[in-house]
Amino acid sequence: MTLDEAKNLCRGEWIYHRNARQGGKGRATTPLRARVTSVKTWVRQPDRVEVRAVHGLKGYFTIWHERDLANWFVSERKAVENSDEERTRRMRYSAIPHGRCPAADRCIEPVPDEEKCR
Numbered sequence: 001m002t003l004d005e006a007k008n009l010c011r012g013e014w015i016y017h018r019n020a021r022q023g024g025k026g027r028a029t030t031p032l033r034a035r036v037t038s039v040k041t042w043v044r045q046p047d048r049v050e051v052r053a054v055h056g057l058k059g060y061f062t063i064w065h066e067r068d069l070a071n072w073f074v075s076e077r078k079a080v081e082n083s084d085e086e087r088t089r090r091m092r093y094s095a096i097p098h099g100r101c102p103a104a105d106r107c108i109e110p111v112p113d114e115e116k117c118r
Contacts, residue, residue: 001072006049006063009039009074015053016079018071031079034061 001015003072007014016031019095023029031117037060051063051072073079 001069001074003047003049003069005074006051006069007039007041009036009051011036011038013074015051015072015074016076018073018079018082019084021097031073031076031083033076036057 009116014033015034015036016029017032020032021029022032034051034055034056036051036054040050040052047066049069052060053063054060063072093117
């Protein structure tokens with residue numbers, strides 16, 4: 001999440017973590033989500049933002065730093081795309097030479113010779 005996205009958050013919106021997962025036994029895991037309770041900005045320090053959120057019934061936390069904002073996303077789809085698992089998988093498939101790719105239907109990144117791959 002960028003600084004501008006954090007400033008535009010409203011109370012009650014959901015944010016999704018990049019790596020933390022939730023899901024029980026036998027269920028698909030989804031990115032951990034939290035509901036925004038408040039967003040605080042400063043007039044004299046426009047590059048500073050404080051996002052307070054709640055996870056579950058009693059889990060309150062605050063996101064202060066910009067490096068922490070980088071781990072949170074406004075949409076679940078972006079959180080899944082930027083997760084460490086997905087990046088590792090993307091790198092693994094992009095390392096295959098794409099003459100005739102055995103996993104062409106699972107490739108995530110567009111390849112330079114996409115016509116050859118299909």
